[in-house]
Amino acid sequence: MTTTSHRPVRIVATDGPGQPDRTPALDDLYRGFEAESLIPLWTEIGDLMPPQPRSRALPHAWRWRDLLPLARRAGDLVPVGRGGERRAIALANPGLGGAPYATPTLWAAxxxxxxxxxxxxxxxxxxxxxxxxxxxxxxxxxxxxxxxxRRGDFLLTPGWRFHGHHNRSDAPMAWLDGLDIPFVHLTESAFFEFGPDAVADRGTPARSRSERLWAHPGIAPVSLAGRPTSSSPIAAYRWEFTDRALRDQLELADDGHPGVLGPGHAAVRFTNPTTGGDVMPTIRAEVHRLRPGTRTRTRREVGSSVYQVFSGAGSVRVGDREWTVERGDLFVVPSWQPLTVASETGVDLFRFSDTPIFESLHQHRQHVGDDPEGAGR
Amino acid sequence: MTTTSHRPVRIVATDGPGQPDRTPALDDLYRGFEAESLIPLWTEIGDLMPPQPRSRALPHAWRWRDLLPLARRAGDLVPVGRGGERRAIALANPGLGGAPYATPTLWAAxxxxxxxxxxxxxxxxxxxxxxxxxxxxxxxxxxxxxxxxRRGDFLLTPGWRFHGHHNRSDAPMAWLDGLDIPFVHLTESAFFEFGPDAVADRGTPARSRSERLWAHPGIAPVSLAGRPTSSSPIAAYRWEFTDRALRDQLELADDGHPGVLGPGHAAVRFTNPTTGGDVMPTIRAEVHRLRPGTRTRTRREVGSSVYQVFSGAGSVRVGDREWTVERGDLFVVPSWQPLTVASETGVDLFRFSDTPIFESLHQHRQHVGDDPEGAGR
Amino acid sequence: MTTTSHRPVRIVATDGPGQPDRTPALDDLYRGFEAESLIPLWTEIGDLMPPQPRSRALPHAWRWRDLLPLARRAGDLVPVGRGGERRAIALANPGLGGAPYATPTLWAAxxxxxxxxxxxxxxxxxxxxxxxxxxxxxxxxxxxxxxxxRRGDFLLTPGWRFHGHHNRSDAPMAWLDGLDIPFVHLTESAFFEFGPDAVADRGTPARSRSERLWAHPGIAPVSLAGRPTSSSPIAAYRWEFTDRALRDQLELADDGHPGVLGPGHAAVRFTNPTTGGDVMPTIRAEVHRLRPGTRTRTRREVGSSVYQVFSGAGSVRVGDREWTVERGDLFVVPSWQPLTVASETGVDLFRFSDTPIFESLHQHRQHVGDDPEGAGR
Amino acid sequence: MTTTSHRPVRIVATDGPGQPDRTPALDDLYRGFEAESLIPLWTEIGDLMPPQPRSRALPHAWRWRDLLPLARRAGDLVPVGRGGERRAIALANPGLGGAPYATPTLWAAxxxxxxxxxxxxxxxxxxxxxxxxxxxxxxxxxxxxxxxxRRGDFLLTPGWRFHGHHNRSDAPMAWLDGLDIPFVHLTESAFFEFGPDAVADRGTPARSRSERLWAHPGIAPVSLAGRPTSSSPIAAYRWEFTDRALRDQLELADDGHPGVLGPGHAAVRFTNPTTGGDVMPTIRAEVHRLRPGTRTRTRREVGSSVYQVFSGAGSVRVGDREWTVERGDLFVVPSWQPLTVASETGVDLFRFSDTPIFESLHQHRQHVGDDPEGAGR
Incomplete structure (x- = not known):
C-alpha cells in the first residue's frame, strides 16, 4: 500500500494551450526546478484543477457470496489478537493503486x-x-x-473510545466495518492506543447503557442534556426503529403527505441527538428503501459513498458501470459519479459516505436529475 | 505526479505479533483476497494506525535566493495565459513522491x-x-x-470567486501563493471554470472595495451584518495593521499584561469578521514575531504548516532537521513534528496551516512543551 | 391586568448610603426631572439592581380538585368560539398584581x-x-x-403554526396549556392571526404525521435532515417513551451506572431532534420521577418554573412556603427561589421553565446544594 | 416605580365576540376564579394577543438642552458614592407608568x-x-x-465585569449610558456586587489594553483566538474608525458599488470580533449617517430602539409623532412603530436596540417600506 516514497521530483513537459515552447532553455529551467524540489503549476493544472471532480476510485462492486467464504477461511487461518487486532478484510478499490481503501476517504471491511x-x-x-x-x-x-x-443494527464506535468485541455464541459472525481510515491517513492525524487485553464487561444485555440513556425519541437525560458532543452518544441504532421509520415514510406517501426522498423511495439518516447532525464528524449513515418498481433519480454528489444491500435486490448504475446486486453485496460510488438505483422487487440499502467532511468545510455540492453534465452550486 | 493507477492489489505477508503463520493455505487465502480486490487489516495496521501521526512529508526548507532566480528565468521562458493559467512554481515536498505538494494538504508556490x-x-x-x-x-x-x-499584505481569494491579476508597474513581482489544492485533490472535490480572458476592472485603488466595507475594527456594514459567510469578506489584510497588532502585543507584555503567545513571542491570526473564525474553511494564517533573543517552546500539532520568513533571521528546528533562515525562505512542518524557532536578532514569520480542517472535524490535537513524546488529547 | 398607564413620573426621595441630602434644592431638582420625564438611578438602584434576583412572583400552589370543578362550570357557561378563542383559565400568580401570569414570563392554564x-x-x-x-x-x-x-403526552404548538382542537368523544377533557405569553407581552413581540373557523382535517389517527416522520430515536428523514428548525418538528412526545426513559434511568442507577439527576431522582428533557436543544426557543420541558423515599437537593435557578404533579404525591418546599401536592396539582418556583421536593411514596412531576431565554442570552445561573446563600457564576 | 403588588385578582367581564352571556351564574364563576387566583383567557385575549405588537411605550423625545442643565444641577446636589453608585438620570418613557425605562427592555440615562x-x-x-x-x-x-x-466613542461594559470611572480633568463630563436593566428586571435575573471603593488602575492611556489586543481589523491574538466570548472583548470602538467606515460606505455608493443601507444612508454596526455577532447578548448598537437631502424608507421592527443625535440635525417621524432633533437629542422607537428619518443638512445618529433578544429567540420580524400595515414574517 502507500508508503513513504522518496521518488525524486520529475517534471514532464506537456504540450497544449498556455504551455511554454519546449526549448533547451526550458529543459534547463525544469532541471533547475527539480534540483530545488519545485514543480510548476502549468504542467500539472489539468490534473490538479479539473472542471469537475475526476475520481481515481472506480465504480466497483463486491459480492457477499465471494466475500463470506474468504472471511470464513480467514477465520480458520488468521488469529485475532494483539498486533493484528482485528480479522477485518478491506475492500480495495481497483483504482486506488493497491491501497486498502474503498474510496479515497472511506474504509469498508x-x-x-x-x-x-x-x-x-x-x-x-x-x-x-x-x-x-x-x-x-x-x-x-x-x-x-x-x-x-444483531441483523439490521447500526453500531457506533466514535474516535478515541476503547472498544473490543466478544462472540458469546457458538456460531461465527461477520459484519461490515466502516471507518474514515483513508481520510485520517491522508491527513496524517491518526493516534492509536492499546487497551487491556481482555474485554472487561462480558455482560450480554439486550440494550446497551447508551441506549437506555439516549435511544428515546426526542428525549434526553437532564443530567447530560444541553451539552453537544462531537459524535452521537447512541451506541446502537436498532433495526426495529429504522424499519418502522421507513415504513412510516412510505405510508405517509400513500396518504398523500411529504416525507419520502422520491416516489417509492424512503430514506432515513442516523443522527447525533445532541446536535441533530451526523452521527460522527466524518461519516454519514443512511438506510434507503425502494418499493418494488421504483427507480431513483440520478444523483451526483461531491464525496464518495459505500452501499451494502440489506435485503431484496436491485440494479445499480454508477457512471458507466451497472450491476445487479442482492443481499450483502457492496458497491462504491466515487465522487461526482452519477448514481441510479432501480428495483423490481424492492430493496433496502445501507449507505455511508464522507459528506460531513464536505459540508463542514463548505465544499459540498450535489446535483439531482438526469442532466448528464451535473451542475454548479 | 499522482495519476490514476491500476496497480493490482498485492498483499505482502508480514511477521510480528498477531500475524498468522505463513503457510501455503495462507498464501492461497491472500491470493484469493487479491482476486477479489480485498486487503486484510492485519498486514496494514502498523502503517494505517500508528501510535501517533507519522507524516510522509519531510521537514524541508527552500531558499528565497534559490527560488527567485528560477522564477525570473520562468518569467523569460514561460508565458502566462489561458491553459497554463499562472506562472506559479510549487514547493514539492521531497517525501511526497514527486507530487507538487508542500505538505499532504497544502500547496505553496x-x-x-x-x-x-x-x-x-x-x-x-x-x-x-x-x-x-x-x-x-x-x-x-x-x-x-x-x-x-504590497509587501506584508495577506490577500484572500476564497473558493469559487473569479480572479485574475494585472501588473501595473514596470517591475516584475513575485509572491507566495497558498492553497488547499492537495486536500481538495485527495478528497476529489475540485471544480474549475474559466472567466473572461481580460481582467475587467483595471483600476488601481489603494484599498479594495472589500476593505472599505469590512476592514474596520469590530465594525460591520448594517446592510450585510448578521449573515455569517464561510470565508472572510476582507480581500486584503494590510501590513500596517498586522505590524501594529504585533507591536501592541509586545508592548502589553512590557507593561506586564497578557496577550503574547510566549515570552518575546507575539502572534496574530487573520480572521473572518463575520464569524470570528479562520479566514477560509481549510486554511489558517498567522504572523509570528520573535524579539531578539527569543526561543519558542517546542510545539507539536496535528496537521501541517508552511512558514515564510518575512523579515529578520532565525534558526528553526523541525524534528531532526535544523536550518538558519532569512527573508523569503520557506519551510514546512509536517504533522506532529516538533517545532522550535529561535532568533538572536529578531524575526517575523508568516505561517499558514490546515488546522481548520482538524478543528472542524474534531481531529485536532496539540502539545506544547519539551516532553519529546508529545501527549494525548 | 396590565394596561397602558400614563401615570406621571414621580420621584420618591429615599434615605440611605449614597443618597443626597434632602434639601429644597434637591426637591426642586426632582420636580425638574419629573417635568422632563426623567428618573434618577440613585433612588431606584436598590430595586433595579438587587444583589440577587428578587422575584415579584410568589411561590404558590393551585389544587387540581379546585381547578377542575371551576373548569367544568366554565364548560357550562362559556362558549368556545371566534373572539374568545379558547376556554382556558390561567393561573394568576398572587404577586403579579392581578395579571394572568403564573410567573413573570410564563403562562399556565x-x-x-x-x-x-x-x-x-x-x-x-x-x-x-x-x-x-x-x-x-x-x-x-x-x-x-x-x-x-392522551394522558401523559406532551404536545407542541410552536409559534406561528395554525392550530385548533376538536373533541371526538362524549366526555369533556381538561389539560394544561403552557405558553410564553407574559414574556412576549412584556417584550411586545406578539402577532396573531385567525385561521379558518372549522378544523380542516378531522381525522383521528393514533400518531400524527410529525411523529411518523420524526419520533424515531436518533433517526431523521433524509428529505428534511440537516436543516435545523427553531422548534421541534415532533408534535407529540408520548408518555410510553417518557415513562420508559425514566424507568431506564432508575434501572441504570440500580446497576451502578450514571444517568439519574440525583439519588432516586430520574429526569428527562424533551428536545428538538434537529438541534439537540430545547423544544422551543423560550420554553424548556421536563419530567422528573422521584422514587419512594427520595428528597432532592435544594436547587436555585435564574428564571421561573411551573410544575404539575402527574402521578403520586410529595411535599414541596419553595422558599419559605411548603405544600403537600398530589395528582394534577400545580405550583410555581419564582426566579432564584430555592426548591426541594421529597416523596415518601414516589411522584412524577412535569416541569416547564423559561430557562432557554437565559441560556440563549448568557444570563443563566444555577446553584445546587444546601448553602442558603446560593452562589455566583 | 414597579414594586411587588399584592393587588388581588379581579376579572372584568367584557362584551364582544366569543364572550359568554353576563348572567349571575357567570358572575359567580368569576368570583370563584378570583378566589382561586385564576383569570380566564377569553376576557384578556385582546390585550395579550393583539394582531401585531402594541407597545405600551410611547414615541417620545428628550432634548439635550433640557437634560444637560438638570445633570449639572445634579452634579451640585447629588454625591457619587457607594450606595447611590452613579449620578445617572434615566429617560422615563411616559407610557411606562412611571418606571425609569426608556422602553420596556432598555435603559437610557x-x-x-x-x-x-x-x-x-x-x-x-x-x-x-x-x-x-x-x-x-x-x-x-x-x-x-x-x-x-472621548466624543464619538462607543464603550462596553458587558455583564459581570467590575467597573468604575474617574474624571482626570478639571471639566465635568456627561455621556449616555445604555443598559438592559428593564429586560433583566422583568425577567428577574439580576445579580449585583460591590467592588473595592477605589478605582485601582488610575492610568490614563490613550488606548485600553483591550483595544491593543483586539481593535485591529480582522486580526485576533493567537493566544486568545478561536474561543468565542458572549460579549465583545473590545472595550472601546473609537470614533475615528466609525467615521471612516461611514465615509467609505458613502464613497462606495458614489462609485456605484453596494454597501449603504439605502440611498444617502450609510450605517455601521458594532460587532463582537470573536463571533461576528452583536457586541452583547441583549444589545445591538449602530451609527447611521444620512447625507444632506436624505429620507429613509419607513421601517417597523419587533423590539425597541433608542436614538441619540451625534451631529447634524434632522426630522424624525415615529408612529404619529414627529420632531426636529439636533445634537444630543434622544428619542425612542417602540416595538413595531414605523420610523422615518429625514435630514436637509445631514445627520449622524447613534442607535441601540434590543434586537439580539428577538433574533436569539426567533421572535424577530421587520418590515421595510411604506405599506402602513407592516407585514408578516
Whole structure:
C-alpha cells in the first residue's frame, strides 16, 4: 500500500494551450526546478484543477457470496489478537493503486469473529461503525458498555473510545466495518492506543447503557442534556426503529403527505441527538428503501459513498458501470459519479459516505436529475 | 505526479505479533483476497494506525535566493495565459513522491508576474491566498474588486470567486501563493471554470472595495451584518495593521499584561469578521514575531504548516532537521513534528496551516512543551 | 391586568448610603426631572439592581380538585368560539398584581373542551404546548396535522403554526396549556392571526404525521435532515417513551451506572431532534420521577418554573412556603427561589421553565446544594 | 416605580365576540376564579394577543438642552458614592407608568461626573455601554483596564465585569449610558456586587489594553483566538474608525458599488470580533449617517430602539409623532412603530436596540417600506 516514497521530483513537459515552447532553455529551467524540489503549476493544472471532480476510485462492486467464504477461511487461518487486532478484510478499490481503501476517504471491511472468540481492546482517533447484514451473538464493548449486535443494527464506535468485541455464541459472525481510515491517513492525524487485553464487561444485555440513556425519541437525560458532543452518544441504532421509520415514510406517501426522498423511495439518516447532525464528524449513515418498481433519480454528489444491500435486490448504475446486486453485496460510488438505483422487487440499502467532511468545510455540492453534465452550486 | 493507477492489489505477508503463520493455505487465502480486490487489516495496521501521526512529508526548507532566480528565468521562458493559467512554481515536498505538494494538504508556490503582464480570470473551489514578501505594483481582481498587493499584505481569494491579476508597474513581482489544492485533490472535490480572458476592472485603488466595507475594527456594514459567510469578506489584510497588532502585543507584555503567545513571542491570526473564525474553511494564517533573543517552546500539532520568513533571521528546528533562515525562505512542518524557532536578532514569520480542517472535524490535537513524546488529547 | 398607564413620573426621595441630602434644592431638582420625564438611578438602584434576583412572583400552589370543578362550570357557561378563542383559565400568580401570569414570563392554564366541541383555528407568535394529566379524545390539529391527546403526552404548538382542537368523544377533557405569553407581552413581540373557523382535517389517527416522520430515536428523514428548525418538528412526545426513559434511568442507577439527576431522582428533557436543544426557543420541558423515599437537593435557578404533579404525591418546599401536592396539582418556583421536593411514596412531576431565554442570552445561573446563600457564576 | 403588588385578582367581564352571556351564574364563576387566583383567557385575549405588537411605550423625545442643565444641577446636589453608585438620570418613557425605562427592555440615562470625581467600582449582570456625544477626560476602568472616553466613542461594559470611572480633568463630563436593566428586571435575573471603593488602575492611556489586543481589523491574538466570548472583548470602538467606515460606505455608493443601507444612508454596526455577532447578548448598537437631502424608507421592527443625535440635525417621524432633533437629542422607537428619518443638512445618529433578544429567540420580524400595515414574517 502507500508508503513513504522518496521518488525524486520529475517534471514532464506537456504540450497544449498556455504551455511554454519546449526549448533547451526550458529543459534547463525544469532541471533547475527539480534540483530545488519545485514543480510548476502549468504542467500539472489539468490534473490538479479539473472542471469537475475526476475520481481515481472506480465504480466497483463486491459480492457477499465471494466475500463470506474468504472471511470464513480467514477465520480458520488468521488469529485475532494483539498486533493484528482485528480479522477485518478491506475492500480495495481497483483504482486506488493497491491501497486498502474503498474510496479515497472511506474504509469498508468485512470483520469476522469465530464462535466464542474475542477481539482485543484498543482505541484510535479514526471514527468507526459496524452494520450487521446477518447474524448475531457478538457484543461490542465501547468504553465498557456492552452493545449487542444483531441483523439490521447500526453500531457506533466514535474516535478515541476503547472498544473490543466478544462472540458469546457458538456460531461465527461477520459484519461490515466502516471507518474514515483513508481520510485520517491522508491527513496524517491518526493516534492509536492499546487497551487491556481482555474485554472487561462480558455482560450480554439486550440494550446497551447508551441506549437506555439516549435511544428515546426526542428525549434526553437532564443530567447530560444541553451539552453537544462531537459524535452521537447512541451506541446502537436498532433495526426495529429504522424499519418502522421507513415504513412510516412510505405510508405517509400513500396518504398523500411529504416525507419520502422520491416516489417509492424512503430514506432515513442516523443522527447525533445532541446536535441533530451526523452521527460522527466524518461519516454519514443512511438506510434507503425502494418499493418494488421504483427507480431513483440520478444523483451526483461531491464525496464518495459505500452501499451494502440489506435485503431484496436491485440494479445499480454508477457512471458507466451497472450491476445487479442482492443481499450483502457492496458497491462504491466515487465522487461526482452519477448514481441510479432501480428495483423490481424492492430493496433496502445501507449507505455511508464522507459528506460531513464536505459540508463542514463548505465544499459540498450535489446535483439531482438526469442532466448528464451535473451542475454548479 | 499522482495519476490514476491500476496497480493490482498485492498483499505482502508480514511477521510480528498477531500475524498468522505463513503457510501455503495462507498464501492461497491472500491470493484469493487479491482476486477479489480485498486487503486484510492485519498486514496494514502498523502503517494505517500508528501510535501517533507519522507524516510522509519531510521537514524541508527552500531558499528565497534559490527560488527567485528560477522564477525570473520562468518569467523569460514561460508565458502566462489561458491553459497554463499562472506562472506559479510549487514547493514539492521531497517525501511526497514527486507530487507538487508542500505538505499532504497544502500547496505553496512562488507566483511571478512580469512588468505590465496579466494573469487570466478563472475560478475554482480551492481556497487561495497570497502573501507578499517583497515588491508591489500588482492588483489581484477578485469578483471584480481590484486589490493592491504590497509587501506584508495577506490577500484572500476564497473558493469559487473569479480572479485574475494585472501588473501595473514596470517591475516584475513575485509572491507566495497558498492553497488547499492537495486536500481538495485527495478528497476529489475540485471544480474549475474559466472567466473572461481580460481582467475587467483595471483600476488601481489603494484599498479594495472589500476593505472599505469590512476592514474596520469590530465594525460591520448594517446592510450585510448578521449573515455569517464561510470565508472572510476582507480581500486584503494590510501590513500596517498586522505590524501594529504585533507591536501592541509586545508592548502589553512590557507593561506586564497578557496577550503574547510566549515570552518575546507575539502572534496574530487573520480572521473572518463575520464569524470570528479562520479566514477560509481549510486554511489558517498567522504572523509570528520573535524579539531578539527569543526561543519558542517546542510545539507539536496535528496537521501541517508552511512558514515564510518575512523579515529578520532565525534558526528553526523541525524534528531532526535544523536550518538558519532569512527573508523569503520557506519551510514546512509536517504533522506532529516538533517545532522550535529561535532568533538572536529578531524575526517575523508568516505561517499558514490546515488546522481548520482538524478543528472542524474534531481531529485536532496539540502539545506544547519539551516532553519529546508529545501527549494525548 | 396590565394596561397602558400614563401615570406621571414621580420621584420618591429615599434615605440611605449614597443618597443626597434632602434639601429644597434637591426637591426642586426632582420636580425638574419629573417635568422632563426623567428618573434618577440613585433612588431606584436598590430595586433595579438587587444583589440577587428578587422575584415579584410568589411561590404558590393551585389544587387540581379546585381547578377542575371551576373548569367544568366554565364548560357550562362559556362558549368556545371566534373572539374568545379558547376556554382556558390561567393561573394568576398572587404577586403579579392581578395579571394572568403564573410567573413573570410564563403562562399556565387549564383548558377545557366539552364533548364533541371544537376550538377554532388561529396562530400566534407565542410558543405553546399542552400536557395531559388525565383524559383523552381530543385531537389538536397543528398546521393540518391531527395530534391525539392522551394522558401523559406532551404536545407542541410552536409559534406561528395554525392550530385548533376538536373533541371526538362524549366526555369533556381538561389539560394544561403552557405558553410564553407574559414574556412576549412584556417584550411586545406578539402577532396573531385567525385561521379558518372549522378544523380542516378531522381525522383521528393514533400518531400524527410529525411523529411518523420524526419520533424515531436518533433517526431523521433524509428529505428534511440537516436543516435545523427553531422548534421541534415532533408534535407529540408520548408518555410510553417518557415513562420508559425514566424507568431506564432508575434501572441504570440500580446497576451502578450514571444517568439519574440525583439519588432516586430520574429526569428527562424533551428536545428538538434537529438541534439537540430545547423544544422551543423560550420554553424548556421536563419530567422528573422521584422514587419512594427520595428528597432532592435544594436547587436555585435564574428564571421561573411551573410544575404539575402527574402521578403520586410529595411535599414541596419553595422558599419559605411548603405544600403537600398530589395528582394534577400545580405550583410555581419564582426566579432564584430555592426548591426541594421529597416523596415518601414516589411522584412524577412535569416541569416547564423559561430557562432557554437565559441560556440563549448568557444570563443563566444555577446553584445546587444546601448553602442558603446560593452562589455566583 | 414597579414594586411587588399584592393587588388581588379581579376579572372584568367584557362584551364582544366569543364572550359568554353576563348572567349571575357567570358572575359567580368569576368570583370563584378570583378566589382561586385564576383569570380566564377569553376576557384578556385582546390585550395579550393583539394582531401585531402594541407597545405600551410611547414615541417620545428628550432634548439635550433640557437634560444637560438638570445633570449639572445634579452634579451640585447629588454625591457619587457607594450606595447611590452613579449620578445617572434615566429617560422615563411616559407610557411606562412611571418606571425609569426608556422602553420596556432598555435603559437610557445621562451620566454626569464632576471634575476630578470618581464613581465607585461594582459589577452586575446587566449589560452596559456608554456613548459619548461630547467631552472627554474620563476613564472608565473595566476589570482593571482603563478606557479613555472621548466624543464619538462607543464603550462596553458587558455583564459581570467590575467597573468604575474617574474624571482626570478639571471639566465635568456627561455621556449616555445604555443598559438592559428593564429586560433583566422583568425577567428577574439580576445579580449585583460591590467592588473595592477605589478605582485601582488610575492610568490614563490613550488606548485600553483591550483595544491593543483586539481593535485591529480582522486580526485576533493567537493566544486568545478561536474561543468565542458572549460579549465583545473590545472595550472601546473609537470614533475615528466609525467615521471612516461611514465615509467609505458613502464613497462606495458614489462609485456605484453596494454597501449603504439605502440611498444617502450609510450605517455601521458594532460587532463582537470573536463571533461576528452583536457586541452583547441583549444589545445591538449602530451609527447611521444620512447625507444632506436624505429620507429613509419607513421601517417597523419587533423590539425597541433608542436614538441619540451625534451631529447634524434632522426630522424624525415615529408612529404619529414627529420632531426636529439636533445634537444630543434622544428619542425612542417602540416595538413595531414605523420610523422615518429625514435630514436637509445631514445627520449622524447613534442607535441601540434590543434586537439580539428577538433574533436569539426567533421572535424577530421587520418590515421595510411604506405599506402602513407592516407585514408578516
Amino acid at each position: 468485512i470483520q469476522y469473529l469465530g464462535p466464542r472468540e474475542d477481539a482485543p481492546v484498543h482505541r484510535h482517533t479514526q471514527n468507526a461503525f459496524r452494520f450487521v447484514v446477518e447474524g448475531e451473538g457478538v457484543w461490542t464493548v465501547v468504553d465498557g458498555d456492552p452493545v449487542a449486535m | 512562488i507566483q511571478y508576474l512580469g512588468p505590465r503582464e496579466d494573469a487570466p480570470v478563472h475560478r475554482h473551489t480551492q481556497n487561495a491566498f497570497r502573501f507578499v514578501v517583497e515588491g508591489e505594483g500588482v492588483w489581484t481582481v477578485v469578483d471584480g474588486d481590484p486589490v493592491a498587493m | 387549564i383548558q377545557y373542551l366539552g364533548p364533541r366541541e371544537d376550538a377554532p383555528v388561529h396562530r400566534h407568535t407565542q410558543n405553546a404546548f399542552r400536557f395531559v394529566v388525565e383524559g383523552e379524545g381530543v385531537w389538536t390539529v397543528v398546521d393540518g396535522d391531527p395530534v391525539a391527546m | 445621562i451620566q454626569y461626573l464632576g471634575p476630578r470625581e470618581d464613581a465607585p467600582v461594582h459589577r452586575h449582570t446587566q449589560n452596559a455601554f456608554r456613548f459619548v456625544v461630547e467631552g472627554e477626560g474620563v476613564w472608565t476602568v473595566v476589570d482593571g483596564d482603563p478606557v479613555a472616553m
